[in-house]
Amino acid sequence: MSNKAVHYVSKSAAAAAGSLGTAAAAAASAVAAAAVAASIVLSPVPNAADRLDGVHADLLRAVELNQITAEQAEKFEAKLAGRILGEA
Structure with a gap:
């Protein structure tokens, strides 16, 4: 070969x-x-209060990192709270 x-x-x-x-x-x-x-x-799916606590913590971290403003975080958290609590 x-x-x-x-x-x-x-x-x-x-x-x-x-x-x-x-x-x-x-x-x-x-x-x-x-x-x-x-x-x-x-x-298991977390209850609504735990979900809202997680959303709040995530948004607070995003504000600290200057990824969003505090006003944007408040508006978004209110919108999500309405959806999450509406499901519960």
């Missing part, structure tokens, strides 16, 4: 092994994502 043929076969085998490894990693990633999704779907 010539050097070119040996090189081609070696390169092809390495590429095939690499793509099998990539496929296995993708499959493992998909399984992990499905497990996370299932844990989220099956976890």
